[in-house]
Amino acid sequence: MPDTATLSQPILQIDAVTKEFDGTTAVDRVTLDVAEGEFVTLLGPSGCGKSTLLRMMAGFETPTSGRILMRGEDMSKDPAYEREIGLVFQNLALFPHMNVYDNVAFGLRARKRTEGLDRKVRDILALVGLEGFETRRTGQISGGQRQRVALARSLVTSPDVLLLDEPLSALDLKLRRQLQVELKRIQKETGITFIFVTHDQEEALSMSDRIAVMNAGRVEQFSSAVETYHHPQTRFVAQFVGETNLVEARAVSRDAVGAVLAVDGIDQPFSVPLVEGSGIGAGDSVWISIRPEYMTLGPNTDPAPTGPTLTGQVVSHSFSGSTVTYALDSAAGPLLAQVPFRAGEGHPFPNGETVQISWAADTTTVIPG
Amino acid sequence: MTTRAIAIAVLLFLPLPIVIVVLSSFTSAGYLSFPIKGVSLRWYAEFLGSADWLKVLGTSALLALIGALVSTAASFAAAWAVVRHEMRFGTTYETILLTPLIFPHAAIGVIMIVTLSGLGWLGTFTGLILVHCILTIPYAYRPVVAALRKADPALEEAAASLGARPWRTFWLVSLPAVRPGLVTSLLFSFIISFDEVTVTMFLVGPFVMTLPVQVFSEVLESASPIIAAVSAALVLFTSLMVFVLDKVIGIQFFVERD
Incomplete structure (x- = not known):
């Protein structure tokens, strides 16, 4: 995976992106290339800038300097709703006044892709193992099922890139392990590029093709999971990963x-x-x-x-x-x-x-x- | 034991005047009295058969409806600015919105006479709408701002990331998330406006009159049991609204802190 990344045109390029808030630098000259179909993890302690970086990719924050390119085109200033980027929120942010079906169908309706909508919604619910839950309210299902709804809702529009902001952090260990395996399977089956944010190094090692280890707003190392573990390039990476x-x-x-x-x-x-x-x-x-x-x-x-x-x-x-x-x-x-x-x-x-x-x-x- | 007795006495005493008014509205006599002489519905028939009374009822209902809609819309806009845009001086602004609650109503009445005459709206329906909005905004604002503070702003970001443009997000996500707050604001400001007497007294005239003020002036002039019938109808109507509020949202919504 890391080798093919440098060969073909990357789907997403972060080019020297910096984000400052009132004089403090949250993200400091970060450069990353992500290949199509890759599973990339942004790993770092809380406050390292990984979530800010993710929010800039999603379009909720604008970089102070630098560019974010999608298939070679600068989208740094595009509003979130014009980007083909899905986002699974840490707290999931399911629409509480809609049932499972309407939550999942929201993106297709918003993007006016209603042709075959019913089939697409049912297919994606099947993919995440939620057939028969269509009319359930989001408050009536378990934590793991809510995760799956959030995932289905973001995947149904087939985004170019799916961002996941620590979506598993609220779950107990056993369910987390189970969903890690499933996330990986779904990523393989759909072929969608995943960018996953976590502070859990074990999670990062077990799921990722490549890991970007972040500290104090900067990427300390961007390499395959095996490389990151066996050849840390900085003291921080050596101590944080394993x-x-x-x-x-x-x-x-x-x-x-x-x-x-x-x-x-x-x-x-x-x-x-x-x-x-x-x-x-x-x-x-x-x-x-x-x-x-x-x-x-x-x-x-x-x-x-x-x-x-x-x-x-x-x-x-x-x-x-x-x-x-x-x-x-x-x-x-x-x-x-x-x-x-x-x-x-x-x-x-x-x-x-x-x-x-x-x-x-x-x-x-x-x-x- | 004595405190308990006092508490029970107070609880019984509070609704007692209402009970008496409602009972005396069923009198068959030509004057207001209690206990009533005979039972009849003649005063209700007279109320509903009187073009004058129905006209002021219509005025009050329309005034309360428009006032409630305008107040709720304005409150929503204000709450949105304070909560979502973390406006500077947001709390000062909130305090100003809530001042009609503590400002003496007689003073507001006098001030409004001056203001409305300046605008040429004294004794007009438009003038009353303006004043009722000012009076009901504190009641409309609190439920809306409480609902907005509870709503998760990530919902709007989720909608945007799914491709929904700002208006779509607003209609399909932001508004439904605060729907209970909006319903409460509408019903509450409607009730306040519909029952308002003190300030409105100063501002009515030969061309516009509201139901509660009409009741008040009738009391001064005569003691016709029709007033009891009108009051009983008002009590019934208000109770219904409160009942609906309680069913839809739960009355504790008003008691809760933000």
Whole structure:
């Protein structure tokens, strides 16, 4: 998906968009290209500007500067009702005085596409699994069903892009998981481009083709879900998407694969791969990110394994089904290690025990300091 | 025990005059008295058979209807500006709208004599409409503004994102969302206008007269039981309106805070 995005003409282009409110910058020079049929997530903490960006795409806010293009045409100043963009609201905003059928039919009637209206409404209700609910009032159905009505209402007009503003955040975990899977299925079946806003990194990872991680009005990284998780490019992304160990390091020199790094508490400098154009040179201070699941623990008496190794003490451990997560204290700072756990094995390392901590050098991600 | 007795006494006393008026309207005697001498509907027949009384009834009904429509429309526009556009000095503006509630009605009457004579509308129907709008706007404004504050502005954005132009959104989404508030405003301002005496007294003349003011001047001149019949009819009508209000919206709508 990310590769095809650069090949064909993007359906939606955000071009250096900035939005200021009374002197504060909510969105700061954001540039994004979205390919047709793609599922893109804007991920970030509350107040990062993701909702403002979404409202500018929908046409409820006008950019202070920059452009928003749909199929190559600037629509930054078009009113919302002239854009072929659907929006599923966080609070859904179903029309309370209409039944399910009239809610769904609203867009077709407003756009004067009444030919075959009845069939279209019934088809889309079938797609979201709401046949037989046509005459129900929106107040008479469950939360999950209301979600589906909101989705059907926005999809029935076949918009070029569908924006979803944290539509699942009010639901309980189980229903949320179920609707995540269904949203993904519906997106595949309809082929409509989805732009999904959430602050839930797990939701973003499980659903998206690409994730734009936002912080303080800017996009910190825009890459595939796998890339975002395994190769975070900033400290913020590393910490916001999943759990990680961030350790300070110094670049000693460059070598064929990348850089040779020295870390406090690790005897031998080790070589790690670098992404192209990272611009890291000898003498630079950097951060390294190692996901807890790549950490290996062993008894302190073992011979040192290959790869970066240091010793530390177990501070605490927590059991979570298939894995145990150890909190460790080391010369490189506090670390987390998540190791596989099977019934009957018992906890090999009690609290207070000194252990050997290591990881494979090529699972290290280097982040400029 | 005594407080309870007092409370019951007050509750019984409040509707008592109404009960007496209604009962005395069924008298067969030629003068107002209680207890009544004999039972008859002759005063109702006289009321409904009198062209003069029917004319003032018509005037009052038309005045209340137009007043209610204008007040409600104006209140809606004002509430829209205050709530949706977060107008500067919005609360000051609201206070001004509500002043007729606390301003002495006799003073308003005098001021309106001066104002309407200046406009050349003293003793005209147009003048009465203007004054009744001023008097009913506080009653029309509150239910509308409360309904607008409760309505979700995201509904209008949802309609726009579905391709509805502003007018379509207004008619199909914004207005229906505040319908209960609008109905309340209409009924409430209708009742207020229909029953208004104090200010209207100052402004009626030989060419225009309202029902409650006519009742008042009849009381001064004679003690004909027809007044009791007219009053009973008014009581019945007002009770019906309140009943409808309660059924449609629920009377607690007035008691609730915004």
